[in-house]
Amino acid sequence: xNKIDAGKPHFISWHSTLGIIAAGWIVFQVCxxxxxxxxxxxxxxxxxxxxxxxxxxxxxxxxxxxxxxxTVNLGGALSNWARKMFGSLxx
Numbered sequence: 001x002n003k004i005d006a007g008k009p010h011f012i013s014w015h016s017t018l019g020i021i022a023a024g025w026i027v028f029q030v031c032x033x034x035x036x037x038x039x040x041x042x043x044x045x046x047x048x049x050x051x052x053x054x055x056x057x058x059x060x061x062x063x064x065x066x067x068x069x070x071t072v073n074l075g076g077a078l079s080n081w082a083r084k085m086f087g088s089l090x091x
Contacts, residue, residue: 015074022067029064032057 003010011017035043036057041050076082 013074013078015071015078018067018071018074022064022071025060025064025067029057029061032060 036050044050
């Protein structure tokens with residue numbers, strides 16, 4: 001809403017681009033994680049296949065976590081709002 005009220009473009013910074021990627025990835029993680037656990041892994045053809053999917057799901061989470069940290073850091077370090085509010089920290 002802030003961007004709409006100010007009439008500024010959306011998704012032009014690395015923070016916003018990585019944020020959209022990370023948010024989509026989280027939704028995907030939730031769906032895959034839930035499908036591998038619920039109903040004893042029937043979504044993937046049984047518990048053994050679900051366990052192999054869960055291993056990739058877990059690895060994906062290990063990659064996702066640093067992406068989230070980078071996204072948060074970019075939001076604090078590079079955003080115009082942060083520079084306006086905390087400008088003395090960036091000098």
